[in-house]
Amino acid sequence: MKRGVLLLLPVGVAFAQQSALDPAGPYAHRIELLGAFFLGLLGLIFLVVIILALLSLTRRHRGIDQEPLEQNHRPSESTERRLTRTVGIAAAVTVLILLGLVVISVSAGKATSTPGNPDPANALVIEITGTQWWWQVRYPNEDASRIVVDANELHIPVGRPVLIRGTSNDVIHSFWVPNLQGKRDLIPSHVTTDWMQADHAGRFRGQCAEFCGLQHAHMALWVIAEPPDKFETWRAHQLQPASAPADPVRQRGQQVFLDGACALCHAIQGTAAAGQVGPDLTHFGRRSTIAAGTLPNNKGNLAGWIADPQNIKPGTRMATVPVKAEEMQPLLEYLEGLQ
Amino acid sequence: MRILATGCCLLALSACQRERRDMRPSPTSVAVFADASRQSDLQPGGPQTQPHVANPYEGSAYAIAEGKRLFGWYNCSGCHANGGGGIGPPLIKGQWIYGGEPANLFDTIVKGRPNGMPSWGGRIPEYQVWQLVTFIRSLNNEEPKSATPVRSDSIEQDPGTLLPKPGGTTK
Numbered sequence: 001m002k003r004g005v006l007l008l009l010p011v012g013v014a015f016a017q018q019s020a021l022d023p024a025g026p027y028a029h030r031i032e033l034l035g036a037f038f039l040g041l042l043g044l045i046f047l048v049v050i051i052l053a054l055l056s057l058t059r060r061h062r063g064i065d066q067e068p069l070e071q072n073h074r075p076s077e078s079t080e081r082r083l084t085r086t087v088g089i090a091a092a093v094t095v096l097i098l099l100g101l102v103v104i105s106v107s108a109g110k111a112t113s114t115p116g117n118p119d120p121a122n123a124l125v126i127e128i129t130g131t132q133w134w135w136q137v138r139y140p141n142e143d144a145s146r147i148v149v150d151a152n153e154l155h156i157p158v159g160r161p162v163l164i165r166g167t168s169n170d171v172i173h174s175f176w177v178p179n180l181q182g183k184r185d186l187i188p189s190h191v192t193t194d195w196m197q198a199d200h201a202g203r204f205r206g207q208c209a210e211f212c213g214l215q216h217a218h219m220a221l222w223v224i225a226e227p228p229d230k231f232e233t234w235r236a237h238q239l240q241p242a243s244a245p246a247d248p249v250r251q252r253g254q255q256v257f258l259d260g261a262c263a264l265c266h267a268i269q270g271t272a273a274a275g276q277v278g279p280d281l282t283h284f285g286r287r288s289t290i291a292a293g294t295l296p297n298n299k300g301n302l303a304g305w306i307a308d309p310q311n312i313k314p315g316t317r318m319a320t321v322p323v324k325a326e327e328m329q330p331l332l333e334y335l336e337g338l339q
Numbered sequence: 340m341r342i343l344a345t346g347c348c349l350l351a352l353s354a355c356q357r358e359r360r361d362m363r364p365s366p367t368s369v370a371v372f373a374d375a376s377r378q379s380d381l382q383p384g385g386p387q388t389q390p391h392v393a394n395p396y397e398g399s400a401y402a403i404a405e406g407k408r409l410f411g412w413y414n415c416s417g418c419h420a421n422g423g424g425g426i427g428p429p430l431i432k433g434q435w436i437y438g439g440e441p442a443n444l445f446d447t448i449v450k451g452r453p454n455g456m457p458s459w460g461g462r463i464p465e466y467q468v469w470q471l472v473t474f475i476r477s478l479n480n481e482e483p484k485s486a487t488p489v490r491s492d493s494i495e496q497d498p499g500t501l502l503p504k505p506g507g508t509t510k
Binding site for chain 2: 170259260261263264265277308310311314315317319320321322
């Protein structure tokens with residue numbers, strides 16, 4: 001079935017990193033099965049309807065040279081009964097099929113989003129907050145010193161169910177990593193949940209799936225599924241504060257960051273920068289993209305983003321900050337060195 | 340009739356102004372208006388002519404909305420609440436200690452004031468200071484009525500929709 005669907009939509013292969021047709025875990029697989037079942041059943045009904053329509057063309061009918069029926073013409077009683085029965089049965093079958101589809105669709109949605117579904121003790125909880133136009137990622141922990149905060153990148157261990165607890169800071173967003181789960185809307189002042197799991201290591205792209213303003217199209221994130229030991233190493237590293245810059249150029253860069261506008265919105269653990277409204281930059285240099293999946297993370301792109309963010313994402317909340325030419329290079333060195 | 344139609348078209352054009360967005364603000368460095376915060380009327384060598392400093396975002400609904408967002412982002416509300424005042428003085432008032440004209444407000448934000456108002460110069464880009472100024476002016480109905488919003492951009496709960504608790508009180 002899967003192969004058949006892929007043949008129908010070869011586009012799905014080209015975007016295997018972001019495709020609902022290439023599920024990488026049980027929850028995405030359930031959604032894919034549901035889609036395949038809908039496609040199969042509705043395709044069959046479509047075929048039946050078309051065949052019946054074609055058959056009706058071949059039926060014996062009154063020739064055009066005959067007189068039209070009288071206005072008060074009534075079909076015979078047996079014809080009337082036959083018509084009532086046929087239409088009644090067709091209507092009943094339609095209603096039953098639609099009800100059946102509602103049941104399997106709702107049950108699939110419940111099975112992939114109800115918090116108590118798999119063993120909650122084994123599950124990893126990740127909090128996602130959609131914000132115009134980036135994702136805040138938080139790994140909650142009872143021990144406050146073990147909370148990891150990141151942005152636009154999600155690391156998950158392979159083979160372990162992950163419970164997404166999502167909300168929004170402003171408007172309705174929708175969290176969607178097609179290879180791993182179905183869509184889940186993120187609603188302001190409300191928490192929605194969804195399960196996802198990756199059965200093999202890989203990088204999967206996700207995207208906001210609910211129009212949320214000017215830069216909706218540039219609101220992406222990457223999910224990095226890695227073996228559990230690698231994930232724990234990553235988490236342990238994320239818990240460390242940013243290392244103090246050793247060389248004078250990066251020290252100058254840190255000074256530019258802390259003395260200017262950057263520190264008002266961004267936080268870097270281990271420094272005085274504690275802004276909460278922009279993405280946390282403590283381990284910025286380890287991210288693969290900047291501006292929520294818009295550009296690869298390198299010095300050239302970062303310079304363009306800092307100098308003129310409105311050029312890259314018109315409407316972005318990132319402020320156009322005056323950075324002097326001689327301050328830019330140290331700032332880039334400092335930020336890219338935040339490993 | 341023709342004059343009336345032309346007039347209507349011109350009026351419609353003028354309404355675009357309130358929604359005009361400065362999408363590519365200039366990241367100019369901060370200018371501090373020394374003469375806007377003059378503490379003494381006496382001046383050596385006779386009075387200087389006062390330069391007129393205009394708010395570039397006067398009458399812009401977009402700047403008011405942005406200013407409101409920044410008012411929360413930069414924690415102005417931490418001291419001034421939503422304009423009603425708290426640790427800091429209220430911002431909805433008729434009498435300003437350091438002047439209520441746009442240039443005075445700009446000056447107050449950039450330079451800071453004694454007894455607690457921090458100096459935001461070099462922290463908040465100049466265009467955002469002007470957006471904050473526009474928002475504060477709108478709180479006092481000193482922005483054109485066409486630009487001043489009648490309701491908040493953010494979600495609000497209507498108190499009438501709060502469900503009563505079993506005990507009978509609303510949470």
